[in-house]
Amino acid sequence: MAEAEIDYAAVFQALPGMVALLTPELVYVDVNEEFLRMAGRTREQLVGRYLFDVFPDNPGDPAATGARNLQASLQxxxxxxxxxxMALQRYDVESAERPGEWEERYWSPVNAAVLGPDGRVAVLVHRVEEVTELIKARGSRGGRTRVLEAELYTRARELQELNERLREAHAREREVALALQDAMLPAPGPFGHHRAAVRYQPAMGTLNVCGDWYDLVDLPGDRIGVAVGDVVGHGLHAACVMGLLRSALSAVSRVADGPAQALEVLGLYARSVEGAENTTVVETCIDWETHTITYSSAGHPPPALLRTDGTVEFLDKATDPPLGARPDHVARPQGTTPFTEGDTLVxxxxxxxxxxxEDIDTGLARLADALVHHRGADPxxxxxxxxxxxxxxxxxxxDTALVIVRL
Incomplete structure (x- = not known):
């Protein structure tokens, strides 16, 4: 017997709670029947409109925070x-029948993301429990209950204010960490006739400043060393650890006998730095005299070599665990690959x-496709x-660190 096909659109409309679907720009895509009923709005008044144009804060209440708190949650x-x-919110709503009059409402919202195939947020699910009648019913049982409800609401407001202060403190920490990273990650100097480009893109969240870094070092002969690393963790401490490891690798790569030995020395040093464990890093040495790239990786994603014929090779033949992952010192592997003039190392x-x-191979394939699509572009x-x-x-x-060298 064939299974009956489920009409998910009908299921969505029949859901017992208030549910709305929003675009990443916070525009209503769809709402179910319960949402329309409890909000006192028609579908035409919601779908296609910006959330906070439909439900702004009460302009007559200077202390109103419902819209601000909801926007912070969605972001x-x-x-x-x-x-x-979200915590219980008082979010007054303008009467649909009597414009200019605002009705006292209490909401308990939950917001969730639906990701698309590319890993980005495609749709926001905004679910709301309408608890206004419950709050009012409890308040009608007596003065003591109303006092308790008022106390609960006050404590919720205080908690929200505390969260705001914490976010401000984290934002200040982010500013310091970014300033440190900017100082540690300058633009590359000239490397003769060779062209290079670097980028550092911080994460969006105030708590997500990470320890990503890059480095380019002039070496004897017509050679340069190029490295990218990533410290585990977030915030100011990760940025400080990044600074220590980057400086150490920059120094040792000038005297080491190749990338593998440089990473061996860096791994020994990382054992003495709190927070440096499990750092990933890849070191390459580009030699224009021999037209070879020598490389070694400590658990880091493989460099990509875009060749002039439009093919992409990932340098993944010399990968070992991250720094400090092994209890004993073990020699690290090293690989070498030839290049021709006009190739691009990323x-x-x-x-x-x-x-x-998402599987990492999907991301690597996406990178290869983008490199092929933009081949011929300068760094x-x-x-x-x-x-x-x-x-x-x-x-x-x-965070994202990126180094591109035209070979």
Whole structure:
């Protein structure tokens, strides 16, 4: 017996709670019947309109925060892709029958993201429990109950204000971390006739400043060392650890006998730095005399080599665990690949390719396709094109470091 086909549109309309679907720009895409009934609006008054044009805060209440709190919750979901459950909100609504009159309403919202195939937020699910009648019914049972309800509402407001102050503190920490990263990640100097471009794109969330870094070092002969790394963790501490490791690798790469030995020394040093464990880093040495790239990776995504014939090779033949992942010292592997004049080497951190609930091979294929699509572009416009093509339009939750060298 064939299974009956489910009419999901009918199921959505019949859901017992208030549910609305929003675009990432917070425009109503669809609402169910219960939402229309409880909100006192028609479908035409909602679908296609900006959420806060339909439901702004009460202009007659200077202390109203419902719209601001809801917007903050929705932006968190856009930035992280994670569900956000809000505290009980007083969110007054203008009467549909009597414009200018505002009705006291209490809402308990939950916001969630639906991700598209590219890992970006495609739709926001905005579910609301209407608890106005419950609050009023409890308040009608006596003065003591009304006092308790008022106290609960006051405490909820105080908690929201505390959360705002915490976000401000984290925002200040983010500013300091970004300033440190800017100081540690300057634009590359000239490398003879060779052209290079670098980018550092911080995550969107105030809590998500990470420890990504890049480095370009002049070496004896017609050679340069290029590295990209990523410290585990977020915030100011991760940025400080990044500074220590970047400086150490920059120094050791000038005297080490190749990238593998440089990463071995860096790994030993990382054991003495709190928070440096499991840092990933890839080091390459470009030699224009021999037309070879020598490389070694400590758990980092593989560099991409875009060849002039339009093919892309990922340098993944010398990959080892991240720094400090092994209890004992073990020699790291090293690989070498030839290049021809006009090839392009791309090093990057995982923020460029990784997406939640997506296999890394999908991200690598997306990077290869973008490189082929923009082949022929100089390093500077190519760097901009890759960030535009590969990073989420909104809500990037990880930093991205990017280095492009025209060989």
């Amino acid at each position: 968190r979901v856009l930035a992280t892709g994670e569900r956000d459950t 090093l990057y951190s995982d923020g460029l390719i990784e997406r939640r609930r 500077e416009p190519l760097a901009d094109a890759l960030l535009l093509d590969l990073l989420p339009a909104v809500g990037a939750t990880d």
